[in-house]
Amino acid sequence: MAKCWETRGCDEEMLSRCPHNIPGERCPADCHFAACHRPTHHVSMDPALVFRVDLDREHCMKDICQFCEFFLTNGPVIEELAEAEKEFEARKS
Numbered sequence: 480m481a482k483c484w485e486t487r488g489c490d491e492e493m494l495s496r497c498p499h500n501i502p503g504e505r506c507p508a509d510c511h512f513a514a515c516h517r518p519t520h521h522v523s524m525d526p527a528l529v530f531r532v533d534l535d536r537e538h539c540m541k542d543i544c545q546f547c548e549f550f551l552t553n554g555p556v557i558e559e560l561a562e563a564e565k566e567f568e569a570r571k572s
């Protein structure tokens with residue numbers, strides 16, 4: 480599976496003159512060039528996805544990915560947090 484959320488999309492030349500470029504930080508959602516035009520991109524309005532606690536959001540190169548259904552359903556999971564979430568849900572029921 481393509482890990483598109485791990486691709487920033489700028490080349491070295493663009494990064495060198497980008498006013499938003501803070502090395503190691505994600506491209507901010509207000510950057511015109513950080514907009515996602517991939518066919519897999521759909522902004523999620525589902526709070527259960529947007530507020531998932533077990534996703535490893537460190538893998539996102541762009542802020543916009545954190546609201547994308549594709550990342551929210553396919554992104555890497557922190558196993559310990561996933562287990563804790565399952566236990567929490569089991570206790571609730």
Ligand code: SF4
Binds near residue numbers: 517544547
């Ligand atoms: S916004 Fe969605 S489709 Fe676009 S790069 Fe991020 S995860 Fe991939």
